[in-house]
Amino acid sequence: MKLPAHIDTTWLPVALDGQVGKTPLKREVAGIPIVLWRGAEGLSAFRDRCPHRNYPLSQGRVEQGRLVCPYHGWAFRGDGACADIPGCAGASSRLKAETVGVREAFGVVFVCLAGNTPFVVPPMPEGPEYDHFWWAMKPEAARVFDALDNVLDPFHTNFIHDGYIRVKHRRQRVEQSIEVSEDGFEATYVQDTDHGWMSRALEGPRTRSRGRYFPPVAFQGRWEGPKGLTLCVTIWFVPENDSMIRPFARFSTPKSKGPAWLKEALIRLFLFRVIDQDADALRHLSDNIARFGGPRFGAGPADRLSDKLMRLYLGQPLTPERLGPFEMWL
Ligand code: FES
Ligand SMILES: [Fe+2]
CATH class of the missing domain: 3.90.380.10 (Naphthalene 1,2-dioxygenase Alpha Subunit; Chain A, domain 1)
Known part of the structure; x- marks a missing residue:
């Protein structure tokens, strides 16, 4: 049987807050590999694929607040934009890492494949009691x-x-x-x-x-x-x-x-x-x-x-x- 309908527009918990740090964290959601990481702009999530030559970005490292691909060293900002191409000083690329919706709430990290979906989760008990x-x-x-x-x-x-x-x-x-x-x-x-x-x-x-x-x-x-x-x-x-x-x-x-x-x-x-x-x-x-x-x-x-x-x-x-x-x- 297929995956459920509307899975792309559903917010799903994938990691505890503390599990996502400077070391990129790999997850898979509905068949799509994802990389979660924290950089200069805070928490980010990309499809786990470098837009240059497809290398998994989860194999990379966070350096100076950017996620650096291990293959040729392209560095990506939290919004997916390429900020640096080593060996090509000053050059830029319109290629972007594909972002995924990401949100910290209730102590966990939620992702949503269709990033522009309003954040909705089942109503849960809340409050000091x-x-x-x-x-x-x-x-x-x-x-x-x-x-x-x-x-x-x-x-x-x-x-x-x-x-x-x-x-x-x-x-x-x-x-x-x-x-x-x-x-x-x-x-x-x-x-x-x-x-x-x-x-x-x-x-x-x-x-x-x-x-x-x-x-x-x-x-x-x-x-x-x-x-x-x-x-x-x-x-x-x-x-x-x-x-x-x-x-x-x-x-x-x-x-x-x-x-x-x-x-x-x-x-x-x-x-x-x-x-x-x-x-x-x-x-x-x-x-x-x-x-x-x-x-x-x-x-x-x-x-x-x-x-x-x-x-x-x-x-x-x-x-x-x-x-x-x-x-x-x-
Ligand atoms: S494949 Fe990522 S920088 Fe080339
Ligand atoms: Fe059971």
């Missing part, structure tokens, strides 16, 4: 669509995360309602806390949870207890290409629930294994899709979200509606 941290995950062999389908799908949690999130043989009654808008959808699950030990240890009593898809590549999960939000996770499955993703997640918790460093340490400790379990499952899907050729989806009786996900992924609007509540056992 919340603590936040980012989790920049390793690249995984997975297709964006499968990663989104996985994170929106509650039924795999009893099996893939048996004992961690839910328990295979101890199911709970859950009420699912779905709110569909033209450009997204949100599923709400009313239930008690899951039986898995991670949920028990981290969360406390639950009243409901919600999962929302923000096309093309973002998901947001919110967990709520009697006093309101307990955890919000916004995750971007940034496609490096059509078979690799580099997930970036922002975790927000209310300040009342203990010191920020402790919450972060606990969440990382518990979730590390869960993230691995999903990465393993996604790799199996990718391998089998490659082996059997082309994905084939079968819809079970409770797969109410995947057709909506597919439409939005392909850039097709949905018909606004409310569905449910549906009873399910998870």
Whole structure:
């Protein structure tokens, strides 16, 4: 399957602020190699290709605030203009490095292939009442669509995360309602806390949870207890290409629930294994899709979200509606 529609005009997190310094940093977004660097004009991002002879600029160095190509030493300013051609004193070139939209926000670096796109990201908890941290995950062999389908799908949690999130043989009654808008959808699950030990240890009593898809590549999960939000996770499955993703997640918790460093340490400790379990499952899907050729989806009786996900992924609007509540056992 192709990359999602509108990926070129989507702002995507690709690095933590601190990861981009004077040494150029290479990333790949939707099949396009990119170089991030800091120079005299601050943060810049180019397609990773010297306009002179195609050498990857990420192999270069920042000297005197300019990015210098290692092949013939042409030096580029932050706006892509060529500032110096060694051996040709005073000469200039109209050739420019191709810039990519870049923006620092919320403590990370976002890029957008179509640079003139307004900066829009999913709404996230903000303000002095919340603590936040980012989790920049390793690249995984997975297709964006499968990663989104996985994170929106509650039924795999009893099996893939048996004992961690839910328990295979101890199911709970859950009420699912779905709110569909033209450009997204949100599923709400009313239930008690899951039986898995991670949920028990981290969360406390639950009243409901919600999962929302923000096309093309973002998901947001919110967990709520009697006093309101307990955890919000916004995750971007940034496609490096059509078979690799580099997930970036922002975790927000209310300040009342203990010191920020402790919450972060606990969440990382518990979730590390869960993230691995999903990465393993996604790799199996990718391998089998490659082996059997082309994905084939079968819809079970409770797969109410995947057709909506597919439409939005392909850039097709949905018909606004409310569905449910549906009873399910998870
Ligand atoms: S290829 Fe970059 S300076 Fe020639
Ligand atoms: Fe999962």
